Amino acid sequence: MTKLRVGLLFGGRSGEHEVSINSAIAIATALDAQDNAMKYDVLPVYIQKDGIWQAGDIARQVLDSGKPLTSETNDKKQLWQFPPQVAEVDVWFPILHGPNGEDGTVQGLLTLMQVPFVGSGVLGSAAGMDKIAMKMAFAQAGLPQVKYMAISRSQIWSNPCVFPKLCDEIEKTLDYPCFVKPANLGSSVGIAKARSRTELETALDNAASYDRRIIVEAGVVAREVECAVLGNDNPKASVVGEITYNSDFYDYETKYTDGRAELHIPAQIPTAIASQIQEMSLKAFTAVDAAGLARVDFFYLEKTGEVFLNEINTLPGFTAFSMYPQLWAASGVPFPELCDRLIQFALERHQ
Structure with missing residues (x-):
């Protein structure tokens, strides 16, 4: 039986880079287990924090050590260069957490490659x-669902006269405590619990530094x-x-x-x-x-x-x-x- 070459895609440009490496290590170990080893060959493909794709010895080194590469490059031309081993992949197993990984961007790229990949497509990932x-x-x-409000960064930063009215509306609609979250980050990054007007203002300002779309939810x-x-x-x-x-x-x-x-x-x-x-x-x-x-x-x-x-x-x-x-x-x-x-x-x- 011909083995399938599994492209294990990990790392990525999000703040969950290290989490992705740990997930990839577990998956690689599972695919090397006895039954799976007879069906699959694993090709590690590592995306550095600067977006450069690596395969071969470099990707294997990161997988074996469990530590990301510390050296990066400023050569943007390399962003468009994929390792030649990519052409050998029969099925992709992307395990990229957070933005630029599970938000539909990589899924769109893999779709264009016309190669099967694990997980949701563009729509499911983005939504x-x-x-x-x-x-x-x-x-x-x-x-x-719990009560929530969707807010834009412009409501927080663009007009100082609008911000107090926004906080009034949040207090009236949701009350305290409430949770302020960037709309497009994972692993609880940028999330804060607000119990007062001062904490709400700080939380909104902080969330807006991460994303232009923010959600505020009632606490339960x-x-x-x-x-x-x-x-x-x-x-x-x-x-x-x-x-x-x-x-x-x-x-x-x-x-x-x-x-x-x-x-x-x-x-x-x-x-x-x-x-x-x-x-x-x-x-x-x-x-x-x-x-x-x-x-x-x-x-x-x-x-x-x-x-x-x-x-x-x-x-x-x-x-x-x-x-x-x-x-x-x-x-x-x-x-x-x-x-x-x-x-x-x-x-x-x-x-």
Whole structure:
């Protein structure tokens, strides 16, 4: 049997560069496992922080060390030069988190290459990355969400007379506490919790430095639960998991510091609630036209029994300890098999 050459695309230009490297290491290990090793040859392709693509020894060095390259180049002409090994790829496994990775940009490039790739296409990736577009799609699908407001950078920075009125409107519509988020960043980057006018003003100014589109959400006292989705046109939902932590909210430091957060799989919630979350996960997956994989996050208000959809992540963290693969492991799909299934779904969708 002829092996498929899998282009493992990792690194990237976002702030989640190091997370991408860790995900790639886990996937490469899984594809080198006994059954997968008979089917696939892995070709690591590394995108430096400056956007230059590397394959061969350099990409393997980053994968083996787990550390990004420190040297970069100012030669912009190299941005248009792809390693010759790229032409040998039969199927791509992009594991690029954040902007310029899971927002539809790379997916558009891979589509133009006319080679199958794991995960959502341009539409699903872009809608899943932009929190405002995502919430509009969810609302159209009739999925319950917390109250929110979509705001532009110009409302915050362009006119000093408008800003106080904007804060008045946020206070009236959402009250405190509320969460201010850049629309197009992952891993909780740029997110802040506001409990007062002063904190709100600071949070809005900070979020506007990251993105021209900002979203403000009402805060709720809730348990944070997640469900993983796998498949294409007939996706399946995993068991439901829960995240607990001691910090004020699930910020970047809590998310990526060992011991700051705990995953509980399966979540200790009523069976009916778990079933509702699984059903909503599949609806959310379809609403943004996702494919292959996604992790869907929810707020469960235990006192009232309400469930609110928070967001979908079409390219979630993929280390062996990340929530997405752990949810599937608890659902009977071990990590190496999960990687194999994702590649097969990529081939199926391409055909």
